[in-house]
Amino acid sequence: MALEQQLQNQVPDLMGDDLFGEDPALQHWQSQLACQEARQSLADYGQKLGSAYWREQGALANRQPPQWRGWSAQGERIDHVDFHPAWHHLLSLGMEQGLHIWPHQPQPGQHLLRAMGFYLHGQIEAGTLCPLTMTRAAAPLLQSDPFQEWAARLDINQYDSSSQQMVEKSSVLLGMGMTERQGGSDLRGCTTEAHPDGQAFRVYGHKWFLSVPQADGHLVLAREHEQFSCFLMPRYTEDSLNRRYIRRLKDKLGNRSNASAEIDFDGALAWRVGQAGRGIALLAAMAARTRIDCVLGSAALMRQALVQSLHYCRHRRCFGKQLIDQPMMQAVLLDMSLESEAATHLALFLVDLQERANDPVAQSVLRVLAPAAKFWVCRRAIALCAEAMETWGGNGYIEDGPMPRLLREAPVNSIWEGSGNVMCLDVQRALSQEGVLEALQADLRARTGDDAELGQAAQEVLSAVSQAGGRVWTQKLLTLYQSCLMRQVAPDAVADLFTTHRLQQGPAAVFGLEGVEQACWYLHRSWPRLQAS
Incomplete structure (x- = not known):
């Protein structure tokens, strides 16, 4: 049989797509950026990431995961983590875009600009998001005098991969x-435990999960005189490797490009951050920032899974039609597109709340919605990525393509920084704080306005507040907020479809909205590239 015949009905790799310009949710949120230069920066980043080169870099970084080298050839303890060069290229790209920087005097839209870049990056490679989000989330804790040299290096857009002490590096x-x-x-x-040693401390103990073991410093929780304090532990001291020793790297289901370690401390040098006894509170504030990034990262995976499904079904022919023209497949893709868009809007809405740092109502609402969104969106990403794999049939299960990596990656955001039950308990705690429930009620009243359907749903959620923090209640709160956002920013037909199938009926156990007229219009709107076919 001729080679040409053997290759019939095969789907080409997706490449050269515009991650920014072809995303309807981003087109709404980029309008919130007053600066044309910022919008152009995102447009350029989206086009760059969609290229064949950067897609291949993402695949390579995961195909060859990091390896730990404990000792040099001379027997010296080095605890070095070796990465594929693609990891360093992707991390450098993210830092050039400023994805690791926390703005200390933010201009309007600055958090939003970074969040959209983070979301774009996560569609191509998710592992490098970990050091970027950790660095950014830790930065606000290191603004006091003892850490000025560290703080100055956190704002540099140039990646320095060298293994040496902080003062010799351009960035950390x-x-x-x-x-x-x-x-x-x-x-x-x-x-x-942490024991005083002059102006510093010596730390003894272990950590079962240490994020980014090759980082230049870590914020570590330790006991100090029966109190829990936060400490900055450098990787290197003035003359040697600090006394923190990698036991092994974790062999993880997903997030393969990124290293996570078990580590022992045997008198490791560290400095206390903040007041004694405030460690859990300080690290909880850091975790709250990373939780928003978990939601963004999951929304990114959902978007990429959707686009890969649309691309495949556009090119693949089955039972006499293109897959995308088969009614049942249209139903699945349409449902996935609604889920993905609502997740993106919700993630960026959280960032919009974060922007309003001086608005007590916004901050109270964020205190509830951040853990709630992490619980719901990160969980939905797992289901959507699994459904997306099925749209490829058996080809979706093969490691040559992108779908296995997307599915393996999806669970980490649901587990990292607190799994589902922990998030729901955090929602419970947030609502018990003074003024938070009242702020949530006021915000929902403002968002539902005269909309009878949304108003009724809000009344039902708020009347069941005694169940607040339960998994079902948390899901209902999130789908209500997603419905409000879709009503605010999406075309009426799209918002109606979402509220009918998510708010009224509740999320189904399977994806598939059958019997929807003009399904092609919805899909073309989700990914305008389809209109070219």
């Missing part, structure tokens, strides 16, 4: 270490 990356083998999410089970 940070990680975090809280979880221990016996405690998990219960941070009060921490047994690691």
